[in-house]
Structure formats: C-alpha cells, structure tokens
Amino acid sequence: MRHIISVLMENEAGALSRVAGLFSARGYNIESLTVAVTEDETLSRMTIVTSGSDAIIEQITKQLNKLIDVAAVMDLSDGSHLERELMLLKLRAEGCAREELKRMADIFGGRVIDVTATTYVIELTGASSKLDAFIEAIDRDLILETVRTGASGIGRGDRILKL
Amino acid sequence: MELTGAEIAIRCLQEEGVEYLFGYPGGAVLHIYDALFQQDKVKHVLVRHEQAAIHAADGYARSSEKVGVALVTSGPGLTNAVTGIATAYMDSIPMVVLSGQVPSYAIGEDAFQEVDAVGITRPCVKHNFLIKHVADIAPTIKKAFYLAKSGRPGPVLIDIPKDISNQKTEFIYPSSVHIRSYNPVGKGDSAQIRHAAQMLLEAKRPMIYAGGGVVLGDASAQLTDLVRLLGAPCTNTLMGLGGFPASDTQFVGMLGMHGTYEANMAMQYCDVLVAVGARFDDRVIGNVAHFAEVPRKIIHIDIDPSSIAKRVKVDLPIVGNVKLVLDELLTVLRGTKQKPDALALTDWWKQIETWRVKGGGLRYANSSEVIKPQYVIETLHEITGGDAFVTSDVGQHQMWAAQYYRFDKPRRWINSGGLGTMGFGLPAAMGVQLINPGATVACVTGEGSIQMNIQELSTCKQFHLPIKVVALNNRYLGMVRQWQQFFHGDRYSESYMDALPDFVKIAEAYGHVGIRVDSPADVKPAMQEAFARKNELVFMDFRTDSTENVFPMVPGGKGLSEVILAEDL
Numbered sequence: 082m083r084h085i086i087s088v089l090m091e092n093e094a095g096a097l098s099r100v101a102g103l104f105s106a107r108g109y110n111i112e113s114l115t116v117a118v119t120e121d122e123t124l125s126r127m128t129i130v131t132s133g134s135d136a137i138i139e140q141i142t143k144q145l146n147k148l149i150d151v152a153a154v155m156d157l158s159d160g161s162h163l164e165r166e167l168m169l170l171k172l173r174a175e176g177c178a179r180e181e182l183k184r185m186a187d188i189f190g191g192r193v194i195d196v197t198a199t200t201y202v203i204e205l206t207g208a209s210s211k212l213d214a215f216i217e218a219i220d221r222d223l224i225l226e227t228v229r230t231g232a233s234g235i236g237r238g239d240r241i242l243k244l
Numbered sequence: 245m246e247l248t249g250a251e252i253a254i255r256c257l258q259e260e261g262v263e264y265l266f267g268y269p270g271g272a273v274l275h276i277y278d279a280l281f282q283q284d285k286v287k288h289v290l291v292r293h294e295q296a297a298i299h300a301a302d303g304y305a306r307s308s309e310k311v312g313v314a315l316v317t318s319g320p321g322l323t324n325a326v327t328g329i330a331t332a333y334m335d336s337i338p339m340v341v342l343s344g345q346v347p348s349y350a351i352g353e354d355a356f357q358e359v360d361a362v363g364i365t366r367p368c369v370k371h372n373f374l375i376k377h378v379a380d381i382a383p384t385i386k387k388a389f390y391l392a393k394s395g396r397p398g399p400v401l402i403d404i405p406k407d408i409s410n411q412k413t414e415f416i417y418p419s420s421v422h423i424r425s426y427n428p429v430g431k432g433d434s435a436q437i438r439h440a441a442q443m444l445l446e447a448k449r450p451m452i453y454a455g456g457g458v459v460l461g462d463a464s465a466q467l468t469d470l471v472r473l474l475g476a477p478c479t480n481t482l483m484g485l486g487g488f489p490a491s492d493t494q495f496v497g498m499l500g501m502h503g504t505y506e507a508n509m510a511m512q513y514c515d516v517l518v519a520v521g522a523r524f525d526d527r528v529i530g531n532v533a534h535f536a537e538v539p540r541k542i543i544h545i546d547i548d549p550s551s552i553a554k555r556v557k558v559d560l561p562i563v564g565n566v567k568l569v570l571d572e573l574l575t576v577l578r579g580t581k582q583k584p585d586a587l588a589l590t591d592w593w594k595q596i597e598t599w600r601v602k603g604g605g606l607r608y609a610n611s612s613e614v615i616k617p618q619y620v621i622e623t624l625h626e627i628t629g630g631d632a633f634v635t636s637d638v639g640q641h642q643m644w645a646a647q648y649y650r651f652d653k654p655r656r657w658i659n660s661g662g663l664g665t666m667g668f669g670l671p672a673a674m675g676v677q678l679i680n681p682g683a684t685v686a687c688v689t690g691e692g693s694i695q696m697n698i699q700e701l702s703t704c705k706q707f708h709l710p711i712k713v714v715a716l717n718n719r720y721l722g723m724v725r726q727w728q729q730f731f732h733g734d735r736y737s738e739s740y741m742d743a744l745p746d747f748v749k750i751a752e753a754y755g756h757v758g759i760r761v762d763s764p765a766d767v768k769p770a771m772q773e774a775f776a777r778k779n780e781l782v783f784m785d786f787r788t789d790s791t792e793n794v795f796p797m798v799p800g801g802k803g804l805s806e807v808i809l810a811e812d813l
Contacts, residue, residue, distance in 0.1 A: 152425035
C-alpha cells in the first residue's frame with residue numbers, strides 16, 4: 082500500500098544521503114522524495130512516498146527515527162492529510178491539438194505558462210493521482226518532457242509535525 | 245589559551261578518560277600524531293594494519309564498559325578501517341574513530357589519499373561527522389562519545405581535514421551534550437512490564453532467550469535473577485554467551501544454527517517466549533515462516549525499537565534499557581503473590597530433558613589418534629579454570645569455542661557475531677589484554693583466520709601482550725568445507741589451505757614462543773606449558789582432525805526443529 086511519510090530532520094550536509102542510503106541499503110521502495118528547508122532554517126522537511134506491507138512501513142518509520150539527524154517522523158497516511166505535487170509538461174501543441182490541450186488543462190485546473198508556435202508548457206498541481214490522470218487523458222505522443230516534483234504532504238487540522 | 249585542532253582532539257580524549265588509542269599514522273593525521281607525542285596521558289598503540297586498530301579498540305570496549313577509540317589516516321587508512329567499523333556496528337559496540345582527511349580546500353579534487361570517509365562509512369556507523377571548523381572539534385567529540393555509548397551503542401566516526409587540525413581556537417570542552425533529534429530510551433513502559441509479568445506467571449512453557457544486549461547493557465545479574473525466579477529454561481545467543489552462567493542447571497545451551505537441540509526445540513515449542521536484548525536474526529531462528537508455524541506469545545525487550553517486529557511478530561514489545569526493564573519486571577514479580585505454575589514447569593522440564601536425551605547434548609567422539617578440536621577447547625576451559633577472556637575468529641573454531649568453553653561471566657566471550665569477520669580474534673585480544681592487564685586472554689583461531697591479521701604478532705611484541713593463541717589448524721577453511729560437504733556434493737572448492745606456513749617459526753620470528761601439537765596426548769601438557777608462560781605470547785598450533793564438523797546444525801533456511809545431529813550423517 083502507498084504511504085506518504087513526512088520527516089523533520091536537521092538541515093545538515095549529508096542528511097539527505099542518510100535517508101536515501103537507508104532506503105537503498107534495506108531495499109525499501111522510494112516512489113518519490115522531496116526535501117527543502119522549513120521556516121526554521123536548521124530544519125528540513127522531507128516527504129517520502131513509498132509502498133510496502135504494514136510490517137515494512139513500520140520498519141521504515143522505525144529506521145528513519147533511528148537516524149541521528151531525524152527529529153520527527155509521521156506517516157501521513159495514518160490519518161487525514163493533504164497531498165500536492167507540481168508537474169510541468171512540455172507538449173507539442175500544433176493544429177487541433179492546441180485547442181484540445183488548452184481545454185484539458187482548464188478541466189484539470191492547470192495553466193499554460195509558456196507558449197511557442199509549436200509547444201505549450203502546462204503547469205499542474207494536485208495529488209499525484211490527478212497528475213497521473215492528466216497524463217492518461219492526453220495523447221501521449223504529444224508529450225515532449227515531463228517534470229514532476231514528487232508529492233509533498235501535510236496533515237489536516239491539528240495533525241502537526243513540528244519540534 | 246588557543247590550541248590547534250589536533251591538540252584539542254587529544255585534550256578531548258583526555259577529558260573522556262581515554263587510556264589507549266589504537267592507530268596508525270599517515271599524512272592527514274600528522275598534526276594529531278604531533279599533539280599525541282607531546283603528552284603522555286593517552287597512550288598510543290601502534291598496530292600493523294588499520295583494520296587491527298579498530299578490532300583492538302573493539303575488543304577493548306567489549307571486555308570493559310568503555311568506549312574503544314581508534315585513529316587512522318585518510319584514504320587507505322580509512323578504507324582499511326571499514327571492515328573493523330562494520331564489525332563493531334553489527335555487534336553494537338561503543339567506539340569512536342577519528343580519521344584524517346585531506347585539507348578542506350582539497351576535498352572533492354581527488355587529492356592524494358582522498359576518500360569520502362563519511363560516505364563510505366555511512367551505512368556502517370551509528371553516526372558520522374565531517375569537521376568543517378576547528379571550533380567544532382571539541383563539541384563533536386563530546387557528541388561522538390555520547391552517541392557511541394548511549395541508547396543502542398555503536399561506532400561513531402569523526403573525519404578531520406588536515407588543515408583544520410592545524411588551525412587554532414580556544415579549547416572549551418562542553419560539560420554536557422544535548423542532541424535534540426536523539427533521545428535514547430531509558431525505562432520501559434510500566435503497564436507493558438506488568439502485562440509481561442502476568443504473561444510469564446501464567447505461562448506453562450516459558451522460555452528466556454537472551455542476547456548481546458544483556459552483555460552490553462550489563463544486565464546479567466538481573467537476567468540471572470529473572471531466570472531463577474521464573475524457574476524457566478534460559479538460552480543465550482552467540483553474542484549473549486556469559487550473560488547467563490553456562491554452568492547453571494537452567495541453562496539449556498546456546499541456540500541457533502549450531503545451538504543445542506534442547507534450546508532450539510524449547511524455542512520452537514514454548515508457550516511464552518521472552519526475548520531480552522536479542523534480535524531473532526537468521527542464524528538464531530532460521531526460517532521465519534517455520535518459526536511462526538507454532539503459536540506462542542512473544543515478549544520482546546530491546547533498547548532499539550527497530551529490532552522489534554523486524555523479523556517476527558511480537559505480542560508484547562517493551563522498548564527500553566534492558567537493565568532498567570528487567571529491574572522493574574523483577575520488582576513486579578517479587579511484589580505479587582502469584583507464583584509460577586510449578587506443576588506445568590515440572591512437565592516442561594521433563595519435556596526439555598527428553599529433548600536433551602534425544603539431541604544427545606554437545607558431544608563428540610574423542611580420539612587418541614587425532615586431535616579433536618572440541619577436546620582442545622575443553623582442555624582450554626580446564627587449564628584456564630573457565631575464567632579466561634576468549635576472543636575468536638570466524639568459522640568452525642568459533643562455534644566450538646562458543647559451545648565448549650561454557651562461559652559463566654559476561655564480557656569474557658569476544659567474537660564477531662554479526663558481521664562474521666575473519667581476522668578479528670588476534671587484534672581484539674590485544675585490546676582485551678590492554679584493558680585487563682594480568683588477565684588470561686586466549687585467542688581461539690584457525691589457520692585461515694589467523695593469517696588475516698597475523699602481522700599483529702608484531703604489535704603484541706612491542707606492547708608485551710602475553711596473549712595465548714589457540715590455533716585449531718585443520719588445513720581447511722573448516723566451515724566452508726563443512727557446507728561444501730553437506731550442501732555442495734563434497735566439492736571442496738578452494739577450501740583447502742595449501743602452502744601453510746610453519747606457525748612455530750612465524751611466532752619465533754616475531755619474538756614469541758611457538759608450540760606445535762600433533763597428538764591428543766600432548767594437548768594438555770602443551771597448554772599447561774603455554775599458560776605457565778605468564779609474560780609471553782605463546783602460539784599453539786594444534787593439528788586437528790581435518791574432517792570434524794560442527795553439530796548440531798540447522799541448515800540455512802531451515803526451521804529450528806529441522807536439525808542435523810552428528811549421527812544423522
């Protein structure tokens with residue numbers, strides 16, 4: 082099952098590689114991993130999307146907690162949460178496809194942020210599954226480049242991960 | 245007064261009460277060696293290979309309650325140390341390793357003797373640091389010692405670039421340390437402990453399975469009290485030997501791949517199992533699915549939450565310092581009127597006795613023609629009164645030492661259990677001997693393992709370490725040969741040790757005493773002579789039976805009850 086795990090860790094050189102190394106050394110999946118500094122510049126917040134049985138997810142959270150640089154871990158999938166990913170798609174936009182792509186972007190709540198005579202760049206945010214759905218919905222042959230950030234997640238309401 | 249980074253590093257070691265520093269100099273650590281030269285509190289032990297420095301620091305830590313400390317140079321110094329660091333990591337040994345690094349301005353330029361020390365050691369340390377500023381040296385060393393010995397212990401590496409070791413700053417050693425992202429557990433959850441007590445009192449077939457955590461956590465007294473109070477059988481893992489006295493009637497022997505039949509059967513068929521500072525690894529419970537086929541309740545006490553429910557499902561986890569948890573559990577048990585079910589225990593012990601008879605205990609057919617390795621270990625036990633520190637390398641000799649030495653005290657059995665590092669025994673014995681001057685230290689080894697760090701005979705000479713090397717020389721990589729016999733159709737691929745050196749001459753060349761023993765009748769007299777030489781290292785080369793196998797054996801991937809006994813072949 083897919084899990085979104087949030088990690089609050091020391092913003093130090095090498096902290097990211099400790100997490101990445103843990104996943105590869107123990108054979109855990111990483112669907113995506115995003116990391117950036119928080120409002121407290123000594124802390125980074127990481128969102129890891131992974132999958133595995135309950136036992137594996139339990140081990141993942143325990144192993145993450147065991148890393149000295151990791152201050153707090155939360156499996157967002159344990160409760161109510163929000164998930165957003167940003168995707169930039171460069172598409173061949175010629176002829177009748179031009180109108181169709183614009184319409185699709187509108188339907189999915191995306192924006193065309195760059196236009197040339199033959200291409201569009203579409204910006205789309207949402208849950209990762211929505212981005213998947215957009216890719217499914219358009220003609221794949223039109224895709225020139227796909228850039229996805231990987232999911233970022235946050236708990237709803239008073240589910241707060243903070244030191 | 246301002247001190248250089250190198251002087252600060254040494255001052256920090258003094259502050260930590262470090263007596264011995266095991267190391268090997270090189271370009272990147274020259275400033276540190278210079279600082280070392282100008283003081284006499286921290287004594288440096290010059291090894292002959294960096295791997296040995298780490299193993300020596302490791303043996304030092306295992307046989308005491310101290311943190312082992314080593315110092316190596318950059319590049320090959322560090323990479324040579326990695327095997328030792330990984331060995332310590334797998335067995336949770338508290339250790340601080342200082343490594344030199346190329347100057348900070350040269351990092352990343354593929355400088356001479358540059359290697360990414362922090363990157364290479366990341367998966368085999370508890371934590372590591374690359375020093376960026378001279379002012380960070382003292383607080384980082386303080387943190388390193390705290391990390392190494394608190395919680396689940398482990399090795400911590402500090403990489404110090406050469407230029408930084410020569411920069412100056414004010415020396416202030418922090419009096420305390422706080423790491424906000426690191427909060428090791430202490431006491432266990434009291435409700436869980438009360439629940440555990442209840443489960444144990446209601447058990448019909450209780451079993452206590454104790455590992456290295458009991459030894460490292462200095463909880464042997466508590467474990468012994470618990471076992472006696474419950475009247476239950478107790479088994480130790482390879483790492484846990486000595487955590488419960490082997491001579492106690494409630495000890496059913498070591499468990500696992502080469503454990504006793506009764507220990508393994510009791511593990512499989514108990515109704516309440518309490519695991520203390522142990523981690524259900526593959527060499528202990530074998531096939532997980534097979535282990536899970538029989539229903540039993542499992543109570544797991546461990547300081548590391550990630551050890552719990554890693555391989556087996558646990559009914560009652562108790563995360564905490566083993567000593568504190570056992571203390572509390574004992575208090576609860578002593579405070580309740582309910583007593584263990586004596587009737588059920590009588591039946592349980594009868595069952596165990598049946599297994600003991602069926603398994604035949606640990607036994608071998610002694611011979612007057614050829615030296616049986618088990619006989620050598622039994623004789624070692626006799627000559628040393630069962631009170632020696634015994635280090636070992638890895639292979640058959642390690643298993644025979646574990647089976648036949650019958651350790652009664654913790655921290656006496658020093659071996660590489662997790663990583664299984666050949667070449668560990670002799671350098672580990674150096675550390676053991678240094679921290680236990682005057683004690684009897686034996687290194688049980690094989691002709692394969694000893695050659696992986698035999699150069700340390702030179703270090704032993706320089707530092708007057710009267711270690712007794714007990715080499716079980718069967719001319720084979722015995723454990724490899726055994727597996728090839730059992731599982732690879734007698735195809736002894738590369739497991740024969742040809743062109744062996746004359747170990748007596750080697751010992752003599754290094755300035756020690758060598759004794760070669762070929763006949764069973766000479767085993768005891770040779771050992772008596774060797775151990776009478778209190779101030780000398782004696783290398784005993786026992787020519788043992790080359791076809792002897794280690795029994796019982798649970799083959800890899802099999803369940804605990806699917807055991808091969810000596811007579812099955």
